[in-house]
Amino acid sequence: MSELEGMTAKQKLAYYQEKMYQDALDGKAKGELVCWSSSIAPCEFCEVMGIHMIYPENHAAAVGAKHGALAMIELAERRGYSLDICSYARINLAYMDLLVEEAKTGVTPKELEECPGPRIPLPDVIITCNNICNTLLKWYENLAVELNIPYIIIDVPYVHHWPIPEYTKEYIADQFEYAIKQLEDLCGKPFDRQKFIEVQEQCQRSVNAWDRAMGMACTVPSPLNGFDMFNFMALIVCARAKYAAEDTFNTLADELEAKAARGEDAFKGGEKFRIAWEGIACWPYLSHTYKSLKSLGCNMVGSTYPGAWSIHYTVGNMKEMGAGYCKMYSNTCLDHKVDVISDVLTSTSSTGITYHLNRSCKLMSFLNVETAEIVKERTGVPYVSFDGDQTDPRNFSPAQFDTRVQALAEIMEQNKK
Amino acid sequence: MSKVETILANMKAVAANPKQAIADAQAKTGKAAVGVLPVYAPEEIVYAAGALPVGCWGKATKNISKARTYLPAFACSIMQSIMEMELEGVYDDLKAVLVSSPCDTLKCMGQKWKGKCPVIQFVHPQNRNLESANVFLVEEYKLVRKALEEALGVTITDEAINKAIDVYNENRQAVRKFLEVAADYPQVIDPVARHAIMKARFFMDKADHTAAIKELTAELEAMPKEAWKGKKVILTGITAEPDEFLEILKEFDIAVVADDLAQESRQVRVDVPEGDEPLMRLAKQWQNMYGCSLATDRDKDRIPMICDMVEKYGADAVIYCQMKFCDPEEFDYPLLYSKMEEKEIRNLMIEIDQQASSFEQIRTRIQSFVEMF
Numbered sequence: 001m002s003e004l005e006g007m008t009a010k011q012k013l014a015y016y017q018e019k020m021y022q023d024a025l026d027g028k029a030k031g032e033l034v035c036w037s038s039s040i041a042p043c044e045f046c047e048v049m050g051i052h053m054i055y056p057e058n059h060a061a062a063v064g065a066k067h068g069a070l071a072m073i074e075l076a077e078r079r080g081y082s083l084d085i086c087s088y089a090r091i092n093l094a095y096m097d098l099l100v101e102e103a104k105t106g107v108t109p110k111e112l113e114e115c116p117g118p119r120i121p122l123p124d125v126i127i128t129c130n131n132i133c134n135t136l137l138k139w140y141e142n143l144a145v146e147l148n149i150p151y152i153i154i155d156v157p158y159v160h161h162w163p164i165p166e167y168t169k170e171y172i173a174d175q176f177e178y179a180i181k182q183l184e185d186l187c188g189k190p191f192d193r194q195k196f197i198e199v200q201e202q203c204q205r206s207v208n209a210w211d212r213a214m215g216m217a218c219t220v221p222s223p224l225n226g227f228d229m230f231n232f233m234a235l236i237v238c239a240r241a242k243y244a245a246e247d248t249f250n251t252l253a254d255e256l257e258a259k260a261a262r263g264e265d266a267f268k269g270g271e272k273f274r275i276a277w278e279g280i281a282c283w284p285y286l287s288h289t290y291k292s293l294k295s296l297g298c299n300m301v302g303s304t305y306p307g308a309w310s311i312h313y314t315v316g317n318m319k320e321m322g323a324g325y326c327k328m329y330s331n332t333c334l335d336h337k338v339d340v341i342s343d344v345l346t347s348t349s350s351t352g353i354t355y356h357l358n359r360s361c362k363l364m365s366f367l368n369v370e371t372a373e374i375v376k377e378r379t380g381v382p383y384v385s386f387d388g389d390q391t392d393p394r395n396f397s398p399a400q401f402d403t404r405v406q407a408l409a410e411i412m413e414q415n416k417k
Numbered sequence: 418m419s420k421v422e423t424i425l426a427n428m429k430a431v432a433a434n435p436k437q438a439i440a441d442a443q444a445k446t447g448k449a450a451v452g453v454l455p456v457y458a459p460e461e462i463v464y465a466a467g468a469l470p471v472g473c474w475g476k477a478t479k480n481i482s483k484a485r486t487y488l489p490a491f492a493c494s495i496m497q498s499i500m501e502m503e504l505e506g507v508y509d510d511l512k513a514v515l516v517s518s519p520c521d522t523l524k525c526m527g528q529k530w531k532g533k534c535p536v537i538q539f540v541h542p543q544n545r546n547l548e549s550a551n552v553f554l555v556e557e558y559k560l561v562r563k564a565l566e567e568a569l570g571v572t573i574t575d576e577a578i579n580k581a582i583d584v585y586n587e588n589r590q591a592v593r594k595f596l597e598v599a600a601d602y603p604q605v606i607d608p609v610a611r612h613a614i615m616k617a618r619f620f621m622d623k624a625d626h627t628a629a630i631k632e633l634t635a636e637l638e639a640m641p642k643e644a645w646k647g648k649k650v651i652l653t654g655i656t657a658e659p660d661e662f663l664e665i666l667k668e669f670d671i672a673v674v675a676d677d678l679a680q681e682s683r684q685v686r687v688d689v690p691e692g693d694e695p696l697m698r699l700a701k702q703w704q705n706m707y708g709c710s711l712a713t714d715r716d717k718d719r720i721p722m723i724c725d726m727v728e729k730y731g732a733d734a735v736i737y738c739q740m741k742f743c744d745p746e747e748f749d750y751p752l753l754y755s756k757m758e759e760k761e762i763r764n765l766m767i768e769i770d771q772q773a774s775s776f777e778q779i780r781t782r783i784q785s786f787v788e789m790f
Contacts, residue, residue, distance in 0.1 A: 080751030084491060085744045130543065133521050137543055137713060138748035145717045145752060153713065155544040157553065158518045160527055167556040171542065174549035334528040357489060362744070366525035369487050 009213075009252035013235055016244040021118045024052035028121035033187065036143065038136045039237045040308060041129035041154055042325055045179050047199045047241035049187050054120045055237050059095070060088040062234075063117035064283035064391030071111050073392055087360045087392035089139040096122070096143060122147065125186055127179070129154040131328040133363045150186055152179045156326045162336040164326050172322030199241050200315040207311055209249035210236045214306035216256040218348050221265030222274065223256040226300030227290045228266075230281045236309040265299070272297025273412045276344055276381075278304060278371075279356030279364050284393040285401075292402050296409040302348040304329055304340060330363050337367065338374045345381050352412045354405060355385040359395040382411040421640075424633045425610050431620050432613040435471070438620040442469055446622060449569060452514035452534070453619075454526065455495060455655070456679045456711055457541065459515075459558055459699045461585050461689070464623065465577035466565050468512065472619025474680055475499050477659035479774045487529060493742040494771040495656070496522055503531040513537055513568035515561065519711040520745055537564040543713040545704050554700035562696070578695035588623040588630075589685040595634045596675065596682065600730055602637050603645045603672030608663040611673055615681040645672055648787060651726050653677040653719075653753075654738030654746055656769060661776045662738075668780075669787050674730040677723060678738065683709050710745040719749060720756050727762050733790060734763035741770045763790065 004012060028034050035046045039057040046053055063069055069091055076090035077083055079097065083090075098112040099122045126149060128140040137153065144151035154175050157168055180191045213232070217224045232252065239245040265271045275293070277300045282289055293300055308328055313320035329340040345353060353375070355368045372383045384404040389395035418426070431438040439450055448469040453460055455474055463470040475498035484500035492500075502508060511534045516527035518540040527538030539557040542550035562573050595614070599606040606614075614633070618626050647670025657663060657678055666673065676682045687705045692698040706712045708719040723735060735757060739746055750766065757764045765786045767779055 080754050082739075082744075082747040082750070084742050085747050089748075134519070134524070134543075135521060135744055135748075138710070138745050141714065141717065142748055142752060144715060151715050153544050153715075155542055155550070155713075157540040157542060157557075158524045160518065160524075160538040160540060165556065167553055171549050171553035174547060175544050178544070178547055359491060361521075362492070363521035363524060365489060366492060366522060367528055370529050 004247070007251070009232075009248055009255055012244075012248040012251055013232060016239060016242075016248060017234055018118075020053075020238055020244075021120065024054055025119060025121050027052045033124045034121050036123040036126045036140075038128040038132060038140070040131050040311075040325065040328055041127050042176070042179075042321070043241045044196065044199050044203060044321075045176070045183055045191075046125075046127065048192055048195045049183050049189075051125070051183075051187075052121075053238065054123065056092040057088050058234050058237050059117055059120055060091040060391055061281075061283045063091055063095075063115060064393075065286055066116035067284060067393075068114075068116040069284055069391045069393060072115065075111060083392075085360075086133075086135050086139065087389055089135065091391060093139070093142060095120075096146065100147070123149060125150045125152065125183075127152040127154070129156055129325060131156040131325055131331045133330070133361065135361075135363075150182055152182050154179060154325065156322075156328075156331060159326065159332040159336070162333055162339075164323050166319075168326060169319040169322045172326060173318040176318050176322065197315055200313075200321070202243065202246070203240050204312065204315060206236065206240045206242070206245035206249070207309065209246045209253065210306070211310055213249040213253040213256065216253060216260065217301040217306075219256075219260050220274070220349055221267070221269075221271040222299055222301045222348075223259035223265055224301070225266035226277065226303060227281075227286065229300075229303055229305055230286065233305055233309070240309065240311075267294065267297065267299055270294075270297050271299045273352060273409060274299055274301045274348060274350045275408065275412075276300070276302025276341070276348065276350040276353040277356070278341060278353055278368075279358050280361060280390040282356070282388045282396050283391050285388075285396050285398065288398050289401060292398075292405055296405060298352070298405065298409060302344045302350040302353065304344060307340060307344070334367055334370055334374075337371055338378065341371060341375050342378050345375070345379050351381060351415060352408045353381055353383045354408065355383060357385050357387050359387070359389040360392060361390065382408065382415065384408045419636075421605060421633060421636045424629055424636075425613070427629065428617040429610065429613040432616040435620045438617070439469065439471055442620070442622055442625075448622075449512045450510065451565070451569075452508055452511040454499065454514065454516045454523070456517065456519060456683070456709075457703070457706070458517055458539075459561060459696075461578055461581040461695075461699060462558065462562050462565060462573060463515070464581040464584065466569050466571050466573045467577075468565075468569055469622060471511065473499060473502075473508065473514065474616075474619065474656065474658075475771050476502070477661075477771050477773075479772060481772055487531070491742050492522055493740050494769070495740065496526055498771050499526070500531070506533070508532040508534065513565060515539070517541060520743075522742075535564065535568050537561055537568075541703050541712070545706075545713055551697060551700040551704055554703060555694075555696045558696045558699055575695050578699075582689045582695060582698060584623050584627075586688045588618070588627040589688055591627045591630045591634070592618070592685045595630045595637075598634050598637050600672075600674040601642050602640065603647070603649070603674070604643055605637065605640070608657075608666040608671070608673045609660055612657060612660070612663055612681070615684075618684065646670065647672055648733045648790060649674040649731060651675045651677065651723065651730065651732045651735045652738055653723055653735060654679070654769060655740040655743055656680040657738045658769065658771060659773065661773075662767070662769070662779060665776060665780050665783050669783055671783070671787065674732055675726050677708060677719070677726070679709065679711070710749045717749070717752055720753050723753060724756065724760055724762065734765065734786070737764060737766040738769045739766050741768050
């Protein structure tokens, strides 16, 4: 690992990400198995089996951030997908069609060649967990049918009353055993329980390092620019079961601690307001949203992202692991969602919050009004809402975003007095 | 008026005026009403509690105003009208309301109920091939039972649930038989009447609905079959409301010979299986459900199911009734469309919107679709 010596966290992030995509492509070429997975599905099982993992949500976000979304979205719509469904799904389903066409004809379609996102191989198996949304169940169902490949489902039922019931944990734990069985059948080899323990231990070390780095956003002023959270998130998604994540996040935490010790913050002394961002980023407008907030001195230090992958459990305990994957706040009742967001505001000393009304994500939008009002009542923190989309560039208005965050800055300024 | 005409008139009256129908049913039986939101719920537990389960599937309304505060415009039109009615107090006479969580919109709807009665939310498992999924669902149904007992001040016994299952299974069987028979009598059972009969299920005591359906079926079977000169279609989707859409089908002599609508045939597709423990029986019904966009369908069996229906009923075409902003249905469409094109099955997708104010575009599309035959 000498080539990693002396690398910054950002360099490690780029290195590991590229390596994982390349490993998957090389592995596929050698006949090794590739799995497409939803972003908060358990990665532990496939890691034990030595299966390469690709995360379509991450990939779609990367395509979106590099301004390649529209070409994919138009292909999906031509295929009959409504423009009202999740734009991650539309991008991925279109990308899949292109890969299939390439595999069948031996010719790389123009759209695939021109797609600015990283190249990914077709999967041999897919795994999804609906702790993010039920849309994933339908999206992956389509992948499984179109590609005629095994479909592993980890069904994490919506927690309509907090806390998570024991019977829910038992149901999820049983599904883990079923997933293992499906993988044993697919790979033609037994599941190595000892390796499973080691992988779980790695996941816990990665998550601890992630918590450590993301926790630096609580420092006032913050050495962490919140939009870096969006970028580093890629690795907690893709490499939770690998040393890569632990290594990168510990490096990041070291850098941030050193920065804080020097009294430096992410805005070079310009952190005027600390705010939270509720919802998914607008990837095609990452730069615009960042600059718009920065021009107002708003550092986005609060997000529910860090908590989403802060999946802790006792190694070897399947029920606890099930609970860990179940607690994703959008999969839980309004009361718990309010608790989670209020905690984010309090722990990061945020004095304002923006709610992303995401055209692509009904689950992360339809409780926004109630959530915002209750959180405001509880914490006194003002909020604004803006219309957007995670990757469909047609559903975001830069002018509306600017106006809303300016209004938020004015309220925060008033509240300071 | 013939017997058939009388029964159809009654059913249409019930479907057109649920409030009156529920009041009539309550006056007759003294039962309290419990609301049931789409799509599936263990209504048998409500029935066993001595209450009248009432389907809440929205209504054709052009005015959504209060709901706009709480629901973005990209929520499906059923939920828009339900939210509007919650805020207008339409559901305030209900003793409780059951909300399932098979899609992301319904998960949220169960958390933001604005009516006065208690909301009882529950969730169906989606890894449906596992026995542990049944065990999970039994626990969810226990919560439903307990919440209903509290809301209604009654004890719901296993015996009462088993009896309710008998009543419901008999109704499902009677409705399925009626639909088979009705396919041969499109002159009598037109698309609007057919829908009214299915919709009336939601507002009548199931035993009464069964009796009316059986009588209607017997009357139909006694009638001579006539050749149908119009076209025959299969409807698939969530609902085919409002009636204006069905009136257009009628206008162009299009008969609905079968359907795969969540509001209609999917409600009666699968009986509750035999067994000792009633909640486990109800759980297994969900396990046995098939061909629905809201129940995990690893192999998309809905697609061959619909293709087979075309053959079985000699249908000329399939109309995909796409509920506006319903993503589970939006995901199924491209795959079904490709298969139908491959099999040269004529098909048309129509966007269904309870808030639609103009139907001229649909009329034009249906007209040109028929002309293409």
